[in-house]
Amino acid sequence: xxxxxxxxxxxxxxxxxxxxxxxxxxxxxxxxxxxxxxxxxxxxxxxxxxxxxxxxxxxxxxxxxxxxxxxxxxxxxxxxxxxxxxxxxxxxxxxxxxxxxxxxxxxxxxxxxxxxxxxxxxxxxxxxxxxxxxxxxxxxxxxxxxxxxxxxxxxxxxxxxxxxxxxxxxxxxxxxxxxxxxxxxxxxxxxxxxxxxxxxxxxxxxxxxxxxxxxxxxxxxxxxxxxxxxxxxxxxxxxxxxxxxxxxxxxxxxxxxxxxxxxxxxxxxxxxxxxxxxxxxxxxxxxxxxxxxxxxxxxxxxxxxxxxxxxxxxxxxxxxxxxxxx
Amino acid sequence: xxxxxxxxxxxxxxxxxxxxxxxxxxxxxxxxxxxxxxxxxxxxxxxxxxxxxxxxxxxxxxxxxxxxxxxxxxxxxxxxxxxxxxxxxxxxxxxxxxxxxx
Numbered sequence: 296x297x298x299x300x301x302x303x304x305x306x307x308x309x310x311x312x313x314x315x316x317x318x319x320x321x322x323x324x325x326x327x328x329x330x331x332x333x334x335x336x337x338x339x340x341x342x343x344x345x346x347x348x349x350x351x352x353x354x355x356x357x358x359x360x361x362x363x364x365x366x367x368x369x370x371x372x373x374x375x376x377x378x379x380x381x382x383x384x385x386x387x388x389x390x391x392x393x394x395x396x397x398x399x400x401x402x403x404x405x406x407x408x409x410x411x412x413x414x415x416x417x418x419x420x421x422x423x424x425x426x427x428x429x430x431x432x433x434x435x436x437x438x439x440x441x442x443x444x445x446x447x448x449x450x451x452x453x454x455x456x457x458x459x460x461x462x463x464x465x466x467x468x469x470x471x472x473x474x475x476x477x478x479x480x481x482x483x484x485x486x487x488x489x490x491x492x493x494x495x496x497x498x499x500x501x502x503x504x505x506x507x508x509x510x511x512x513x514x515x516x517x518x519x520x521x522x523x524x525x526x527x528x529x530x531x532x533x534x535x536x537x538x539x540x541x542x543x544x545x546x547x548x549x550x551x552x553x554x555x556x557x558x559x560x561x562x563x564x565x566x567x568x569x570x571x572x573x574x575x576x577x578x579x580x581x582x583x584x585x586x587x588x589x590x591x592x593x594x595x596x597x598x599x600x601x602x603x604x605x606x607x608x609x610x611x612x613x614x615x616x617x618x619x620x621x
Numbered sequence: 622x623x624x625x626x627x628x629x630x631x632x633x634x635x636x637x638x639x640x641x642x643x644x645x646x647x648x649x650x651x652x653x654x655x656x657x658x659x660x661x662x663x664x665x666x667x668x669x670x671x672x673x674x675x676x677x678x679x680x681x682x683x684x685x686x687x688x689x690x691x692x693x694x695x696x697x698x699x700x701x702x703x704x705x706x707x708x709x710x711x712x713x714x715x716x717x718x719x720x721x722x723x
Contacts, residue, residue, distance in 0.1 A: 324696055330688045330710065333717075345695070437649045439687070454629050480629040490683055491632035492639060510649060510683070511632065524718040578637075 298373035299408045301347035301360065309361070313352070320348040346405050356413060373408065435507035436498035442511050444481055446518055446528070449576050450551035452483035457511075479511070484578040486526055487515050521550055526582025527575045529568075532557070533591040539563045547586055549574055557586055565590045636680035643668075646678050650686035656693075657686065665689055665704045 302309050305319045326332065327341040350356045367373065440459050448455070456478050463473045477496065485491065490510045497507025515523060522529040532545060542561035546554050555571060568585045575582020595601045633639055647654045658673060660666050666685060668676035678686075688710065689703045698706060 321696065328692070328695060330691050331706075434648065437651070454627075456627075478627045478629050480631050482632070482634060485634055486636075488684065489637070490635040490680070492635050493630050493632045496630065508649065510635065 296373050296407050296411060298363075298367045298369065298371045299343075299347070299406060300367065300369040301350050303369055304343050304347040305351065307351075311351075316348070316351045320344060320352070324348075343406075346409050349405075350409070350413070360412070432502035432504040433500065434504045435500040437507040437510060438497040439510045439512065441514055442479075443514050443516050444485075446515050446521055446523060446550045447552060448481045449485050449513075449515070450483070450549070453481040455479055455481055477509075481513075484576060484581075485513050486576055487513055487523060489513050520548070523576070526578060526580075527585060528582060529585045529587055532559075532586045532588050534559060534563065534588050536590055536592065539565070539588065539590050547571070547584075549584060555584075559588065563588050634680070635683055639680045640669075640677040641680070641682065643673055643676050643678070646682060646686055649683055650690050652686060652690045659700050660686070660689060660703070663700045663704045665700070665707060 302311070305316060305323065307315055307319045311319070323344045324341065327337045327344060329338040329341055332341075350360050438461065442455075442457050444453065444455065447453075456476055459475050459477065460472045461475050464470050477493070479491070479493070482491070490512050493509040493511065495506045496509035500506050520530060528550060530547060532547065534543070534545075538545075538559060540561065540563075542563070543559045545557050545559055547557045548554050555574065557569065557571070559569075565588055568587050571584040571586065573581045574584035593600070595604050641649065643654050643657055646652075647657055650657075654673075657666065661668060661676070666678060666682050666689075668678045668682070670676040685707060688707060692698045692703050692706055
């Protein structure tokens with residue numbers, strides 16, 4: 296197990312005041328919050344910040360953590376000494392950093408290091424969860440998870456078996472993770488950011504109450520060819536200079552798997568989008584597919600290629616920088 | 622080899638097909654109903670219908686409510702702060718979608 300230096304994580308000195316710790320946490324939490332920061336790695340960083348803050352904001356946990364002394368470094372192999380936390384009492388065993396719905400992650404995102412010191416946080420009960428009282432019937436918790444699908448699935452519809460890691464809480468409150476496989480029909484026309492509601496696939500009901508629902512937030516696998524904006528899809532079409540100048544016909548692959556012939560008119564300019572109406576993500580009002588031309592310049596490696604460029608120069612009285620003359 | 626029949630679970634696309642009551646939205650976003658009412662009064666969410674009992678939230682409200690709940694919980698933003706953050710996040714998402722890929 297690796298040691299975690301919570302002071303280093305928050306960028307504060309070991310003697311930092313509560314106010315300094317709070318301010319450092321807030322600043323970093325705003326920066327790395329996964330709803331705000333879409334960079335890869337931000338979510339992981341946010342969890343680490345949350346974990347550090349959960350310990351350092353809590354006087355008892357911080358005092359217990361400080362017992363290890365300041366010689367431990369981030370990432371060092373670490374085993375807590377026996378009875379290290381004797382005489383400390385924690386007013387809560389929860390961990391405030393994570394919340395349901397991120398990347399299929401639920402509560403319990405804390406590190407092994409945190410868990411070995413402070414135990415696993417209890418799975419947070421939504422609203423009216425808690426201990427079932429006799430005669431009380433409640434709908435089970437709604438669960439949230441993110442799933443990645445291919446853009447082609449949104450064009451054609453698909454049937455996919457997905458694996459979710461669900462937290463399961465036993466009678467004594469311990470949380471473990473269980474893998475659950477679901478065979479899900481992906482409806483044609485679904486878009487990134489939309490949620491698929493699977494009725495009755497969430498947490499079990501309390502008493503006679505019905506099970507909760509499962510919400511699957513859809514994301515597309517990153518795609519090297521297409522860029523998606525809502526229901527519209529964009530594809531870059533590189534053209535040779537002579538193709539752009541003289542016009543041509545190119546084959547444009549669609550995410551649905553078909554190929555469209557696109558006429559490139561003479562005098563096509565880089566960046567001038569060409570719309571293939573209705574060839575975006577399908578729906579009653581389907582999106583459009585946009586071909587975005589760019590001009591690819593072939594390198595002049597051989598003598599004859601250099602001559603070809605020189606012939607260009609002779610043929611044109613062309614100065615692309617006329618607007619720059621001062 | 623035996624062939625097993627798989628029952629594929631059909632879901633409803635929340636944004637297209639689902640309109641939620643305040644009770645459903647509260648349950649799905651794990652947010653108390655009174656906080657949802659405050660968000661409505663601040664314009665974070667705009668349900669159809671005249672009174673909380675009749676409110677119908679469009680499917681898009683779920684995403685907004687979840688983000689609002691995260692921001693409230695993680696950053697301790699107050700309601701006007703959440704409203705501002707959501708508007709700015711929407712704008713950033715639109716601008717980012719317009720950027721060419723690297």
